[in-house]
Amino acid sequence: MTGNLCGDVAASSSAASASDNNVAPAAAASSSADEGEYPTGFRLVATILALIFSIFLASLDMTIVATAIPKITDEFGGIDKVSWYGAAFFMTNGSYQTAWGKGYRFFSLKYTFLASVLVLEVGSLICALAPNPIVLILGRAITGLGAAGIGTGAYTIIAFIAPLTFLHMDVVGTSLIMGAIICFMLALEKGGQTEPWSSSVVIGTLVGFFVISIAFVVWEARMGERAVIVPRLVMTRSVGIGSLFAAFFAGSYLVVLYYMPIYFQSVAGVAPITSGIRNIPSSSPLPLP
Secondary structure (H helix, E strand, C coil): CHHHHHHHHHHHHHHHHHHHHHHHHHHHHHHHHHHHCCCCHHHHHHHHHHHHHHHHHHHHHHHCCHHHHHHHHHHHCCCCCHHHHHHHHHHHHHHCHHHHHHHHHHCCHHHHHHHHHHHHHHHHHHHHCCCCHHHHHHHHHHHHHHHHHHHHHHHHHHHCCCCCCCCCCCHHHHHHHHHHHHHHHHHHHHECCCECCCCHHHHHHHHHHHHHHHHHHHHHHHHHHHCCCCHHHHCCHHHHHHHHHHHHHHHHHHHHHHHHHHHHHHHCCCCHHHHHHHHHHHHCCCCCC
16 A cells, blocks of 8 residues: 555656646747747847837928928918918827827737838828928828827837737727817917907807817717727826926927928028028927937
8 A cells, every 4th residue: 555655656746747847848938939029139120220210200200391381381372371281290190199009909010000101101292292282281181190100100019018909999089189179270270360259260160179179078088998098097197297298398399390490581581401400409309209
């Protein structure tokens, strides 16, 4: 009986040892496989450089039109569309970042990122061939759409460590926020310039802005984690205060950035190239973040 017990213990020990020996190579193989999923060496450096240049490309498009605005105004006539050349870019750039982010979570990172670069280049081509200011504004909006995908994709690719999961895109929320911004921009464009502030057009667009904004807030609260602006994140002090600071800072910084070239070329009488050189100290820090 003692001999059988010793034999059973020995057999159990052998089985446990064999099991441990099998687990160790499996764990090592799993670790090697995980390490093989991430680029190293030259591939890592090339990937990071490509992302840096892509971010620089998107950032460059934010302000590249600024120094050309006086010539664009001379070509198309009127200065009432100047604000739209920048606003169209930032409107789509801000509205579609979460949509691109969810696209990156569901589709291939590589091909989604390349698609965003393609969209930006198509928008730039439309701007270059624009026969009138409306087409130019449309091109700037498409460029901003591509830039949103580039910015979101670059940070996603760098930080990507989790499995992909699908979340429906908040198309309604994106449409609402864009509608509110468009109403607000139209009211400021026409009020006191082409229409009196008491005009039904101006009042209607302002009322539309407030109504659509309220609808957007209600919709975002209902969508929760699938919202364009996730309420949980906005309520975080660092995110909420940081967003307010960015909004107020951009509101003053970009006005100077877009109207300084008009001053340089219209008042100081310098050439567009000289105006662009003078604007470099203001625009060059923009791609750094």
